[in-house]
Amino acid sequence: MKQTRTGIPAAAAAAALLLPLTACGGDASADGDGSTVTVTVGYQSRTINTVTAGTLLRSLGSFEKQLDALGDGRTYKVKWQDYATGAPITAQMTAGKIDIGSMGDFPLLINAARGQQLGKPTRLVSVTGYNLRGGLNTIVTAPGSRLTSLKDLKGKKVSTSVGSAADGTLVRALRRAGLDPAEDIEKLNQEPAVGASALSSGSADALSQFVAWPGLLARQGKAKALYDGALLNLPTFHGVTARENFAKRRPAVLEAFLKAQAQATDYLASHPVDAAEKVAKATGLPAEAVYLYNGAQGIATFDPAIRPQLVAALKEDVSILKDARLTGDVDVDAFVDDRYVKKALGPAEYAERLAAGPPKPAxxxxxxxxxxxxxxxxxxxxxxxxxxxxxxxxxxxxxxxxxxxxxxxxxxxxxxxxxxxxxxxxxxxxxxxxxxxxxxxxxxxxxxxxxxx
Structure with missing residues (x-):
């Protein structure tokens, strides 16, 4: 079996990423006499399908406004911590340093497994962006590449982030094409930015990544699509996870976050161009690339409701992570907890959001x-x-x-x-x-x- 190119096996690399960190951060803790409470939110600014729980939410100030409106006599401070991937957010959460985090579906499962393993459980409390066919992940090649199909990847070097949804797309797509992901390609375990550089330099023949990297590279003329993840016809999404003891200790704070997330979601829907510009300004990404995913007809549909199709997809994803020795069994039903978002939205609005489908592409x-x-x-x-x-x-x-x-x-x-x-x-x-x-x-x-x- 080929080893992931990081100097250590893929499972060991993932485990290293998930080790509890001692960097600064904070539990949702009260200072002194309990009049000031600090809430720490981990997000991924450039993973733009989490913007309603991260970049856009922060830009709008909606969470802080909801906390101010609690009227419980406390002063709330929000710490925003930005990361490139979900793994360090999980590490910080299990170390008690982050209260609320957002990440993709495969990292969410690792988040659940790690919390369960350490006796510090986390819960999936809402969804940010999703695509019911899997179109959020794309495999791309260099602009001048002669590769035209997945079968052409045999014997080639492919960059991805092991344990990510993009890695899951790569594994599934190769299997459907009749290739063995462990034997027929050389997988390079790299963060998205590193993988993009590898593709440009020629040290990687292809790149399998999540938003916004494929669209960004295509927009810049640095890549062309080789495989559309929607061909798998399997849902992929990003969501919000919270530490269970934080949710129990500060339910009003979590509810305030979810109300703010819903407001950010509605703002994105009603002001898609302005939202794209705000995210672009905060991240340095081209607004045109942001809009490809987050626009009115974008690849992602945003809604905080936890859809049954997405929960079913999570259960299917477990086997991919187990095969890669990144997790054992994951109790998805125990991990998913929609009580908080139902309360934040109200039963009628929650049911209405669940009933609404994604817009017809145009x-x-x-x-x-x-x-x-x-x-x-x-x-x-x-x-x-x-x-x-x-x-x-x-x-x-x-x-x-x-x-x-x-x-x-x-x-x-x-x-x-x-x-x-x-x-x-x-x-x-x-x-x-x-x-x-x-x-x-x-x-x-x-x-x-x-x-x-």
């Missing part, structure tokens, strides 16, 4: 200087608009004709099928469509624009 154009985007009913209509306004289009987005995953129009693989112009995230998906539709063929983006106009 194309969007973001005009230069505009605070709203333009929606288009068909890719052809969108292309026609872009062709006529080339100098005033900030970004254009189109949904994959097979999976619905939103992608940049100028980075998509285009297919002409009669008079229809169809976009796809990855070449393999486009070729699969062409193979099943006589007369259809792959064309360039410029050719698509010309045909539309």
């Amino acid at each position: 194309g969007e154009v973001w005009p230069e200087g505009a605070r709203k985007t333009l929606a288009f009913a068909s890719p052809t209509a969108l292309l026609r608009h872009v062709a006529g306004h080339r100098d005033s289009v900030r970004a254009a987005y189109v949904p994959d004709a097979t999976t619905g995953t939103l992608w940049f129009a100028d980075r998509a693989v285009w297919v002409a099928d009669g008079t229809a112009l169809l976009p796809f995230v990855a070449p393999e998906t486009a070729q699969a469509y062409v193979a099943g539709h006589g007369g259809a063929r792959v064309i360039t983006y410029d050719q698509a624009l010309e045909r539309a106009s």
